[in-house]
Every structure is written in C-alpha cells, then in structure tokens.
Amino acid sequence: xxxxSHGESRTLRACILVLSDxxxxxxxxxxSGPALRDFLTERGVEVVCLELLPDTRNLIAxxxxxxxxxxxxxxxxxxxxxxxxxRDVTPEATRDVINLELPGFGERMRAASLEKSPHAxxxxxxxxxxxxxxxxxxxxxxxxxxxxxxxxxGAVPHTVAKLQGDMTDCAAPGDK
Numbered sequence: 001x002x003x004x005s006h007g008e009s010r011t012l013r014a015c016i017l018v019l020s021d022x023x024x025x026x027x028x029x030x031x032s033g034p035a036l037r038d039f040l041t042e043r044g045v046e047v048v049c050l051e052l053l054p055d056t057r058n059l060i061a062x063x064x065x066x067x068x069x070x071x072x073x074x075x076x077x078x079x080x081x082x083x084x085x086x087r088d089v090t091p092e093a094t095r096d097v098i099n100l101e102l103p104g105f106g107e108r109m110r111a112a113s114l115e116k117s118p119h120a121x122x123x124x125x126x127x128x129x130x131x132x133x134x135x136x137x138x139x140x141x142x143x144x145x146x147x148x149x150x151x152x153x154g155a156v157p158h159t160v161a162k163l164q165g166d167m168t169d170c171a172a173p174g175d176k
Contacts, residue, residue: 011044011045011046012044012045012046012074012075012156012157012160013045013046013047013048013072013073013074013075014040014045014046014047014048014073014074014075014076014077015047015048015049015050015051015067015072015073015075015076015077016033016036016037016040016047016049016050016051016076016077016078016079017051017052017053017060017063017064017067017076017077017078017079018030018032018033018050018051018052018053018078018079018080018140019052019053019054019055019060019078019079019080019081019090019140020052020054020055020080020140021054021055021087023052024052024053024054025054030052031142032079032080032140032141032142032145033050033052033079034050035142035145035146036050036077036079036138036142036145036146036149037050039146039149039150040077043153045075048072048073049067049072049073051063055080055081055087055088055089055090056089057089057092057093057096058093060078060081060089060090060093060094061093061094061096061097064076064078064093064094064097064130064135065097065130067133068097068130068131068132068133068135069130069131071131071132073133074132074133074134074160074163074164075133075134075135075136075156075160076133076134076135076136077135077136077137077138077149078090078094078135078136078137078138079138079139079140079145080138080139080140081093081137081140082123082124082125082137082138082139082140083122083123083124083139083140084122084124088124090125090137091124091125091126091137094126094128094135094137095126095128097130098128098129098130098135099128099129099130099131100128100129101126101127101128102126102127102128102129102134102159103126104155105125105126105127105136105152105155106123106124106125106126106127106137108151108152108155109123109125109138109148109151109152110123110125111151112147112148112150112151113139113144113147113148113151116147117144120144123139123148124137125137125138125139125148127152129163132160132163132164133163134156134159134160134163136149136152136156
C-alpha cells in the first residue's frame with residue numbers, strides 16, 4: 001500500500017515499458033515512449049521510468065512484476081507487442097503476472113481504435129491489476145498508443161484510487 005490517507009490526493013506515478021526488438025538493439029529510435037511520457041506528464045502524472053526491452057515474454061513479465069511489486073508506481077503502460085506477429089507476446093506476459101484482468105479497458109481501446117482503423121480489431125491489448133498497480137497494454141505506434149490511452153484515461157485515476165483503498169462511493173459525476 002502507498003500509505004496515504006483516504007481523501008488525500010497525491011501524484012499518480014507511472015512506469016512506461018516500450019517493447020521493440022529493433023529499438024532494444026538501437027536499430028530504431030523510440031518515439032512511442034517519449035510521446036506517452038508527454039501525454040502522462042501533461043495530465044500531472046510523474047513518470048518514474050521509461051524503459052525499452054525486446055519482445056521476450058519472460059523479460060516483459062519479470063519487468064512488470066518488479067515495477068508493480070516495488071511500490072514505485074501506480075500505473076504501468078506497456079507499448080508494443082499486442083498484435084499477431086510471432087514476437088507479439090505482451091498480453092501473454094502481462095497475464096502471467098497480473099492478479100486480475102480488467103477486460104473493459106481492452107474493449108474500450110479497441111472500440112475507439114476501430115473508429116479510426118479497421119486494423120484495430122487485431123489488437124490483443126489487455127489491462128489488469130497487480131498489487132497496487134494498474135497495468136495497461138498499448139499498441140506500438142505512437143499514434144495508436146496515444147489514442148488508446150486517451151480512450152481509457154477517464155477511468156485510470158479512479159481505478160488506481162480504488163485499487164489503493166479509496167472507500168468513497170463509485171457514483172459517476174452527475175449521478176445521484
């Protein structure tokens with residue numbers, strides 16, 4: 001647990017993991033990670049790490065576990081590895097380490113993306129929880145990653161607050 005009292009707001013902390021075989025070898029410049037960092041920073045989120053790894057299931061799973069278990073972040077966003085290429089293993093690595101899957105995030109991201117591209121139907125991105133951390137898989141392209149995160153952003157701070165023990169009612173703004 002994060003140790004803050006209920007009702008006290010604190011800065012959301014995030015870790016970003018970009019999955020790219022070529023990027024991890026220095027053969028391609030990463031533009032997705034910096035774009036996601038800017039998106040989060042503009043929303044008042046403290047980005048505590050941005051790392052690049054190859055599309056390797058056990059490395060991804062170990063990294064997500066280490067970050068979630070460390071307590072240093074409330075949110076982990078992964079970028080890449082959500083398609084159907086043989087090296088796309090991010091959803092499997094995420095499922096290996098989460099305690100609870102949140103299917104609504106993937107459903108919402110795909111629905112929003114389908115309005116812009118028929119290829120969005122191929123995305124296998126998922127989201128889930130581990131300890132006090134929300135993990136969200138995003139597609140690899142900067143544009144698609146930002147569109148997907150924007151599509152679910154309204155639920156992110158609420159989800160993290162609930163995950164960390166916020167006991168206030170869940171009524172949406174305007175509900176009675």
